[in-house]
Amino acid sequence: MKINIKQLLYAVVVVIALVIVLNFFVLNHAKSTKYLSTGETAPNYTFQLANGSTESLNNYGGKPLLLWFVATWCSSCAQGNAAVANNLAFFKDHNVKIIELEQYDDLGSPGMPISQFISEYGNNNTYVQGGIAGYNMTLAYNTPPTLQLDIYYLISPNGKILYIGEGIANGIVNLESIISKEGL
DSSP states (O other), rough: OOOOOOHHHHHHHHHHHHHHHHHHHHHHHHHHHOOTTTSOOOOOOOEETTTSSEEEEGGGSSSSSEEEETTTTHHHHHHHHHHHHHHHHHHHHOOOOOEEEEEEGGGGGGGHHHHHHHHHHHHOSSSSSSEEEOHHHHHSSOOOOOOOEEEEEEOOTTSSSEEEEEEHHHHHHHHHHHHHHHOO
């Protein structure tokens, strides 16, 4: 078996270039994106609703909001839809609006449309409003340096972040406890 030196060198250069580019993106993302924390004001961004209209996060002020970022190919996100659907009465009773946003470009992997995802895995509920987050919103609300598949924020009526969680299916009991404790 004869090894072609040119092809081997080309492959090494491509791998090194790929590592440099990926490393640059991850490091710059981590440096340029600060972690959001409880107590601070939720950054305002616009996003596209599943019906095609554009909405601003500031339009949801005055009532509690669960802002939830998912990837529509993510199995824990699908389980989260079922958990939220099974607990809709709690959210409605506490007047918590739920916005479930597909992260920008579905974090690079193909998935189903957000409205289909909510309907299929959320027992056809219509209370959860679906949409698509832009690139900057995804980066602002996702945890650097690696992107989480299933991250959510409980935002107070005055726009302050009350709680940040990952994996809503496993964290729903804690989330409901925070909502009750905060008197929402």
